[in-house]
Amino acid sequence: MVKQKLGSLIVIVGFLSIMSACVEQSPTGHSEKKTANVHVSKQVEKSCISCHAVDQEGKLERIESVRKSPEGWAQTIARMERIHGLKITDKEREQLVVDLSKERGLAPEEAEKVQYWLANKPSYLEANPPNESVVKSCIGCHAAGRFEAQRRTEEEWKNLKDFHLVMYPSIYLNHRHTDWPEEADKAIEYLAKNYGVESKVWDQWKGNEYDVSGKWKVVGFQGTKGFYLGESEFTKSNDGYTEKKSIKFLKGQGPQELSGNMKIYTGYMLRSHYMQGKKKINGSYNVTSENLIKGDWSYKEDLGITGEETYYKVQNEKPEIFHSEPRAWKKGTTNKVNLYGMNLKKLKTEDLELPKGVEVTKLTATSDEQIEAEIKVSKNSETDTFLVNGDKVAVHGKFTLYDKADYLKIEPSYGVSRMGDAGPMDKVSIQYVAYAYSNGKDGKSETKDDLKLGPVEAEWSLLTYPEKNAKRDDRPYIGKLDKNGLYTPKEEGVNKDRTFVQENVGSATVTAKSIIDGETLTTKSHHITTVPDYVNNIH
Template identity: 30%
Template sequence: MKHALPAGLCSLALLMPTGVALASPGSEAIDSYCSTCHQADNGSQNWSRISQQRKTPEGWDMTVARMQIMHGLELPSEARRNIVKFLADTRGLAPEESAPQRELIERRLNRIESSDHPEMQAMCGRCHTVGRSELQRRDLDEWEHLVHFHVGQFQTTEYQAMARDRDWFGIALDEISPWLAETQGLESDAWEAWQQAETISPEGDWQLWGHWPGEGDFYADVVIAAAEGEDAYALTLEGAFTNGRELSGEGHAIVYTGYEWRASLSLNGRDFKQVLDLSEERPSGRIFDDHDEALGMMVELSPRDAAEPGLAASLPASLKAGARSRLVLLGHGLAEGDVDLGEGVTVRRVVERSDSRLVLDVEASSDLTPGWLPVRVGDQHHEQLLAGYHSVDRLEVSPPLGVARIGNDKTPPVSGVFTALGYLGEGENAIPLGQVPVRWSVAPWDEIAERDEDAKFAGVLDAATGIFSPAGAGPNPLRQYNANSVGNLRVTASVVGQEAMQDEAQLIVTVQRWNNPPLR
């Protein structure tokens, strides 16, 4: 089951061969603004260079921006939006093709890349992410055109680090281009199948949940309604954090390629962007701060009415022995029946109950047996949804290597955001406990960082939340040589009440990014 276009309104542009697709505002805009350089093929909706590529919505938007910046294309904002929408719909990526690089699309930038080709990191990844290359599909001629463009537009390409020690141009043409054409060619079975797939509207009632760094676990009812424009939607959100604090918001969204949801949201008065993959029955993705992409939260959604009865999520994911907690169970068919959380867990009060949500005041006994707790609500039960524990056996800080950036009003800082996940047991059978209470601390990473007092100058780590706020940009007169307030730091999480249980990560605090495209 896929969620995208309104039921019965499956896009004809997706289902018909490109050459006979119906005219649209996007194709008309390409004819008006692009066909001077990109020749149309005898009145069909094929254009030279354009029709030999497929990209994400962000990829097409970057292409249009490059035409404006480098070639002087004058393009009204509405025409730009129409062009990107049309190209993403008719020359996009199938869910299977974009899946390996969802982290890049969702702006989860603290990740360590790898590639199946041993030369990709040196050849392409030294200037931009390898993922940016892997979110494109081209035929061989177009991949070769891209190599020529790089050398012609960026004349120092062959003389930079990791290029001048090899025949960069020769390797790019003779090795990289053929490999990309074979592994990321224009035609694919996945894209062919997706163009023929039935798509279903996201309109309706949903429930959403996730963890907001610094704020806590949250859940919300989301209502999505059609808005003016092709595949455009408005949404409202009403919910709460598990501590009872209210959460509300609204926003507007557009769906590209039948499944790529892009939204602008206001949540509790703060501006966010939202990226979702609607191709599965339970959509998922990320919400991130409009001004600081590091401040974000992974979320899942489930339709409130259409799903089969069952338990979908528990907030939190674990209960500590001897502690009293507020527990939120999400799913379907939860309105009736007895609630049983297993021996050792007492339900003191039902705070809220509906078909899709159960909010409970619970207490775990001090002699609780560690492990999975059998959760049962009426006829619904789940054996691996909620865990109980006395102590944490393993702690894992994420990301293991983070990057924060100093900033100012013109180039806002980028925070460092860390989470600590606990586990019961070791190895493959370890039981995930989710977020566990920890205290955070920061120290110099090495002797050089200690000598330069990086922990003093680079910024401040919140001991309760794991959020690092970088210092301001610009020369710092208090540092040797008036250096910037950059640093190389060690971030450590210690379990509250179990301080010997720790894990750590490295945090690089560096200078601003001056070029911030949607796909890095």
């Protein structure tokens, strides 16, 4: 009898324990308490429910029919404050972004495609959406990233059309080259089909959260300065993490120290605010696995000063290579290569599984973080990109085998800088970078099989635009291009030295010249300096 009762008790307690664990533990072990009767969060209810009531399906009207990035939610909340009279404190605003991103956010796979928009990268050349009606009705004003970073029900996509027509009725006049309402209907059909609110990846991700505490190695690239390596440590704080980071450019001055705070949104989106001396730097990163963080940073007061970074979790089990100088190896020669990573003293030649015709002839570890290698590449090896494999080593990124550097390209191919700094608007510089390309297997330039060999040093200059027969030479007024490719615009406002064009705006042709393997390669791109981004809420 006692045994039977005890048995029943154990079963009940065990069941309750399992249920409790199910409720509180997410797949990554993150504590996830959600009260059944709370819509999104208590803060969302407090700030939003007076206008967004609970509908017949038990959802907060509109809010629970969309998903957005933290940046998207921040824009929405800002609009509620700007236009609809929402009154909230800074702390409440931040809490709303955190809560909405957590409950109504994007999955990592969804965010990855629009990272350029989330990081607010200037002069990023976005591909046109594949739907013609989306191009006609949306792209005239918005970056595709803005709406591709949203998920909505069909009804919510339709609401977006009415929102535009009511809030911005001049859309009829701005878009008189097309039948906007009709095109918008077709665009909505496409968006509802491809960017619907329901998604498996979100269902799988929601509620998870990475813990990024600990030490990381960093590899970054900043146009005009090149690659850099560094170390970082994240420590948990009250509302996120603090980070201390030290970086050093491969070609350049001594280490640079950064420190700052970061917050994690939706369990994987890191948003950082650093200080580097007196410079404020913002970072937008995504944790893509327990061991990897990827993202972008930019100066708060000059979005054009920017870089890309990848973090690798520090481990001491096996060699890990995360950068190579160069990554493109020339066929028919022995390439001198510097490999960067961690635990590299443990690396042996035979650990690296290389393609046919590629042989490591010398491997000298100068430290645990760097190896000097000599890599012989046969003339007959295949021209292509490849991954280096090996059970005993982790090697990140692709490598390339090529015959010769055939041409150069400048990035960005169309640079848009903005005047600033005289008033409240910040200037936007441009970091021009020249990349070498090989024609690839077909031997023809500008075809699909062309190989990007990496950034190269170049001699930079500005010409008039157009180069020949330019009606006006804007170069003395618009800004300066330095020897490393950094273009800095001038301040906004009237320039009395100019005739007719009153401000320091204009066009120029950027040229880069580089000598690679004794051959001189040159290329050009179009540069403009334009007005500050006064209407910066429609990107």
